[in-house]
Amino acid sequence: MSNSSRIAVDAMGGDKGLDVMLAGVAAARRRFDGMQFLLVGDEAQIRAGLEAHPNLTQHSEIVHAPEVVGGAEKPSQAIRRAKTTSMGVAIDMVKQGRAGAAVSCGNTGALMAMAKLALRMLPGIDRPALAALLPTLGENDVVVLDLGANTEVDARNLVQFAVMGAAYARTTLDLGRPRVALLNIGSEDQKGTEEIRDAAAALRAADHLPLDFTGFIEGDQLARGNVDVIVCDGFSGNIALKTAEGTARFVADLLKRAFSSSVRSKIGFLISKPATELLRDHLDPNNHNGAVFLGLNGLVVKSHGGANERGVATAIGAAAKMVRDDLTRRISEDLGNFEAKAA
């Protein structure tokens, strides 16, 4: 078994504690064949936690790291502790080639800063972008980036995000020429910030790219499935992602209220329970967990801080698929072609 099929897991970084992390890793082990793990964190605690998962023990190795990055810790502070924290050491496993990807539920800013410092950017990329697959009404999920790695961006960053997002969609969704749109507050040419308009002009002119640039898209089209990649700055992307999650939960809560509003609707609910459970499954963020920092020389996957066992397993599964798809090499190739043709 090659080192690249091993996933390094920051076992200490989740809001729900080590036991949920280990249960998630064990679930991933059962769900996906042939996975091996490096469990990074406090060795004694991990060893004790593993007693509940005898099947996991033989497929994993503990890598000791005495410290944990705090949820509110500044990235600039966290990177000084890269060599002693579970997050930093997990990333280092990727750098050393001992793992194909690192997965962490910890502090996003610290994760990005550490990953950038340890793994460095791919040639031609100025900044990494956090990308995730979101469910749509269409046949495929949609790739959305940046989801919070870069609060402010320029046109050049947005164009790079578009190329990386398209490469991700080409790889993971198996699409030849993904349809790429820029998130904006209107579909007309003069709408939005100067950066967005400049990025649109650059993408419209770049017909050598393996993507179809479809122009601007508004927030209400995120889940329609009429594009494959949605590009935005990290601030609006994060707002959009969290608003979508919050609204889905809001609607589910309203639905629960509506269903318990009368005896009649309670009966209807019981009968249609399989349908509403299907819906709940489809909307549960734990079933769409695992965002990746694109643009790095190696795979680092960010899981929701509050992910449950299933969420952790989903993020690990996503990381394993990226390793299997050789995502970093594929993106790097697309970028190389882009640069070569643009030159």
Add this chain to the structure above:
Amino acid sequence: MSNSSRIAVDAMGGDKGLDVMLAGVAAARRRFDGMQFLLVGDEAQIRAGLEAHPNLTQHSEIVHAPEVVGGAEKPSQAIRRAKTTSMGVAIDMVKQGRAGAAVSCGNTGALMAMAKLALRMLPGIDRPALAALLPTLGENDVVVLDLGANTEVDARNLVQFAVMGAAYARTTLDLGRPRVALLNIGSEDQKGTEEIRDAAAALRAADHLPLDFTGFIEGDQLARGNVDVIVCDGFSGNIALKTAEGTARFVADLLKRAFSSSVRSKIGFLISKPATELLRDHLDPNNHNGAVFLGLNGLVVKSHGGANERGVATAIGAAAKMVRDDLTRRISEDLGNFEAKAA
């Protein structure tokens, strides 16, 4: 009947045409007592359209305006046609004191530019903000601003939006000290842009304001009902609003799919239909229509471009409530107190 209880309606500005606008006005007339209308637009077309609404005729007056602002027209271009377009003339009715508020379904940018030029800003306000009430799981709706009037803002703008949003919540939700939060991509102090962090510092220090500043809020908390006013720049606000609308529709579509996935769930759906209709009603944007430009010397209400008859009636009802609440004077008083105490 005073002039202020009259609403000037841009009859030509909606995507769905004059007939839907007139049907909406007629529905508002039936729904709310004692309303009078100035119907602004092409006189011959409006007169012909009114034949279908004999009850509306006696409560309305036609004000002729030969031109219409285009949906993609640049604001800088539209303002040159302020005196001849239905949008411009509707706003002018407010300026002249012939109407208490103007309602338009047209181009947001043009509406703001024309309104700003004709009505001017309230003292102490640099820019208007588009504010709307959104449904929550709590007791009250939440005021969200800016929803798209200002693509880029500074800290000073955000603080002014907070004061105006609080004044709106004090008036329309009848709250003494509204809870005000800034929309951000994390709740920790160091998160977000410099503008947001500076605005937070200013709001934290301003304990003379009639509001409780609760710090940062993330996109997933929009509909939770744990704050009364959410402040953001117009770009993220627009993305959040549209993402919320799109996600609600996405979930409703998934629900429909789930309910038709088997005979069992179809039966469940039929039985629980009143419950799901309640939900649909609660989520339909036409039932929450009517955003207002705060900070102007007069009331201008923006309706969804694609509003149906019910949506137009809702926006007109919202405008009538603002007139009745004397919203502009109340905001102006709050701003005056703010300035006086800050001095």
